[in-house]
Amino acid sequence: xxxxxxxxxxxxSHDLSFRFGARPIxxxxxxxxxxxxxxxFLGPNGAGKSTTMRLLLGLLWPSSGTVQLFGYELARHRVAxxxxxxxxxxxxxxxxxxxxxxxxxxxxxxxxxPAHRTAEVLALVGLAADAHRPAREYxxxxxxxxxxxxxxxxxxxxxxxxxPTNGLDPTGIIEMRALLRSLCHEHGKTILVSSHLIxxxxxxxxxxxxxxxxxxxxxxxxxxxxxxxxxxxxxVLETExxxxxxxxxxxLLAGATVAGPGTLQLPWLSREHAAELAxxxxxAGQPIYGLRQEQPTLEDTFLHLTESANE
Amino acid sequence: xxYALPTAPGPFIQLGRTLVADALKLxxxxxxxxxxGGGALPVLLNLLIFYxxxxxxxxxxxxxxxxxxxxxxxxxxxxxxxxxxxxxSGLVVNLENRGGWRQLLAxxxxxxxxxxxxxxxxxxxNAVAQALYVLLLLAAGVLLGWxxxxxxxxxxxxxxxxxxxxxxxxxVATLGILGVQYALALAFRGFVGPLAVGIAGIVxxxxxxxxxxxxxxxxxxxxxILRLLEGDTQLSVAAALSPAEWYSLGxxxxxxLVGYLLLLRRPVTD
Numbered sequence: 001x002x003x004x005x006x007x008x009x010x011x012x013s014h015d016l017s018f019r020f021g022a023r024p025i026x027x028x029x030x031x032x033x034x035x036x037x038x039x040x041f042l043g044p045n046g047a048g049k050s051t052t053m054r055l056l057l058g059l060l061w062p063s064s065g066t067v068q069l070f071g072y073e074l075a076r077h078r079v080a081x082x083x084x085x086x087x088x089x090x091x092x093x094x095x096x097x098x099x100x101x102x103x104x105x106x107x108x109x110x111x112x113x114p115a116h117r118t119a120e121v122l123a124l125v126g127l128a129a130d131a132h133r134p135a136r137e138y139x140x141x142x143x144x145x146x147x148x149x150x151x152x153x154x155x156x157x158x159x160x161x162x163x164p165t166n167g168l169d170p171t172g173i174i175e176m177r178a179l180l181r182s183l184c185h186e187h188g189k190t191i192l193v194s195s196h197l198i199x200x201x202x203x204x205x206x207x208x209x210x211x212x213x214x215x216x217x218x219x220x221x222x223x224x225x226x227x228x229x230x231x232x233x234x235x236v237l238e239t240e241x242x243x244x245x246x247x248x249x250x251x252l253l254a255g256a257t258v259a260g261p262g263t264l265q266l267p268w269l270s271r272e273h274a275a276e277l278a279x280x281x282x283x284a285g286q287p288i289y290g291l292r293q294e295q296p297t298l299e300d301t302f303l304h305l306t307e308s309a310n311e
Numbered sequence: 312x313x314y315a316l317p318t319a320p321g322p323f324i325q326l327g328r329t330l331v332a333d334a335l336k337l338x339x340x341x342x343x344x345x346x347x348g349g350g351a352l353p354v355l356l357n358l359l360i361f362y363x364x365x366x367x368x369x370x371x372x373x374x375x376x377x378x379x380x381x382x383x384x385x386x387x388x389x390x391x392x393x394x395x396x397x398x399x400s401g402l403v404v405n406l407e408n409r410g411g412w413r414q415l416l417a418x419x420x421x422x423x424x425x426x427x428x429x430x431x432x433x434x435x436x437n438a439v440a441q442a443l444y445v446l447l448l449l450a451a452g453v454l455l456g457w458x459x460x461x462x463x464x465x466x467x468x469x470x471x472x473x474x475x476x477x478x479x480x481x482x483v484a485t486l487g488i489l490g491v492q493y494a495l496a497l498a499f500r501g502f503v504g505p506l507a508v509g510i511a512g513i514v515x516x517x518x519x520x521x522x523x524x525x526x527x528x529x530x531x532x533x534x535x536i537l538r539l540l541e542g543d544t545q546l547s548v549a550a551a552l553s554p555a556e557w558y559s560l561g562x563x564x565x566x567x568l569v570g571y572l573l574l575l576r577r578p579v580t581d
Contacts, residue, residue, distance in 0.1 A: 008313045008314070010314075020580075054579060054580075057417040058416075058417070059413065059416055059417055059578070059579035060578050060579065060580070061578070070314040070316070070317075071313055071314045072314070072316055077316060077319070078419075078421075079319040079320075079325070079419045079420065079421055080316055080317045080318060080319035080419070081316075081317065081419075082417065082418065082419035083317045083318075083319065083320075083419040084317050085419075087417050089413055089414075089417065090413075091410070092410075092414070093409065093410025093411050093412075093413050093414040094410075095336055095406065095411065096409070097338070097339050097340060098335075098336065098338060098339075102335065102338065105335060106332045106335045106336055107332070107414075109331045109332045109335060110328050110329055110332035110418050110420060111328070111418060111419060112320060112324070112328050150414070
């Protein structure tokens with residue numbers, strides 16, 4: 001296994017573009033997934049996540065740009081490189097007439113993986129007891145876990161997981177998060193996991209890439225994303241009559257919006273501005289029931305990023 | 312370079328692994344049952360015909376085997392065998408049509424290995440089915456010897472060489488259909504499309520049997536080679552390939568090339 005301290009990213013794309021006929025789908029994506037990271041690939045449905053995943057696996061060919069895995073071009077060394085990659089693309093494609101164990105066995109034989117891995121991965125995803133049942137009897141969550149078992153089978157260095165929490169119940173989602181963390185931290189895997197919900201993966205990922213309409217609108221570490229939020233803090237004022245206050249203090253409440261009959265919201269500027277506003281309200285005889293700073297959630301930031309890309 | 316490039320398995324290892332995996336996927340499938348049991352239908356039909364009506368077409372004192380083998384072969388080759396190949400190729404490829412391609416083509420094996428494996432599987436299943444058919448046919452003849460001793464099956468012999476030659480001719484004659492149907496199944500990405508084209512091909516071939524260029528039509532080849540069955544008292548089959556078989560091989564080669572290119576250039580969007 002490679003060292004996590006290696007400087008070169010494990011997965012990299014250079015100006016990766018894709019068009020479906022005349023319709024452009026992806027625009028010059030420059031993804032960079034560092035070794036040992038859990039990279040959350042976020043974007044609303046239809047933003048281009050699955051298309052990107054397929055390009056990263058050689059299922060589709062880019063109209064321009066390149067994909068590099070482990071520092072080598074995928075287009076030239078696909079078979080060799082995919083030997084170190086495990087993937088789960090959208091809903092797992094299982095052979096319904098085969099049992100869970102036979103499904104794993106088919107992939108194991110195809111990849112030339114040692115026989116003992118079948119029982120190991122089935123146990124890892126908690127399907128050992130149901131491995132004898134036909135896959136057509138599996139629930140959506142079980143199918144998803146069997147798909148993950150197939151991805152883990154070759155003990156890959158890089159895992160590409162497309163919406164792995166789809167169809168899982170809340171317990172399943174929590175288990176999946178724990179499994180991803182354990183795979184990264186205890187087993188040294190690098191994971192690229194896509195989702196359309198930041199709340200599902202914000203507790204798991206170390207890095208984030210946000211895609212919207214085929215463009216990468218943010219890429220960086222989770223702290224980088226959190227820093228983006230600080231410039232978007234809000235000052236929330238609870239008073240008796242929001243409109244009256246705005247008329248009385250037009251300069252101090254210049255950027256304020258009325259969020260409710262007694263609630264005003266304005267961009268956070270500074271502590272001094274907040275103190276000045278409090279003093280101004282008091283001297284104008286207006287009651288202050290509350291004055292607080294509100295940080296946007298990661299979800300708000302995600303929505304802001306994807307909405308601004310829409311404009 | 313900071314990472315060592317992993318070693319890719321050789322092309323034959325890739326092909327072997329894909330074939331082993333594809334064989335496992337056949338478990339409990341209609342394709343496998345069709346291959347194992349498909350030959351029983353013409354044999355059973357012929358067994359019943361000879362059991363109930365044999366006295367009308369087997370002259371007393373003559374060798375019933377040539378007529379028995381010829382009639383059975385005719386029942387099998389004209390309609391059932393082409394239909395069998397159409398169904399078999401459709402069913403084998405259809406195993407991947409519910410998202411299997413996505414999983415399969417994201418594995419560290421070349422598309423050539425994926426294509427070659429399914430082709431070898433089809434060729435193997437076709438061979439097994441036809442060999443089983445011949446075994447069943449001969450076994451049913453022996454059975455008729457016990458059930459209807461008056462027909463004379465037990466007192467006469469059948470030469471194995473002409474039967475095996477006919478088996479070889481029939482196999483070659485089905486290769487054109489197999490190749491074309493395999494390429495169609497890869498092109499359509501569904502079961503119904505290639506089935507419809509296959510049935511249309513069979514019906515057209517049967518309609519055009521009197522056409523002077525019928526040997527060009529792959530779906531007619533299994534019927535066209537029936538004329539190789541000769542002899543009233545002892546079965547004889549020429550070794551040389553007939554024109555229909557050569558055309559069948561030509562269709563097979565062309566279809567395999569087209570099918571390979573289709574899979575090689577196929578974007579996986581499903």
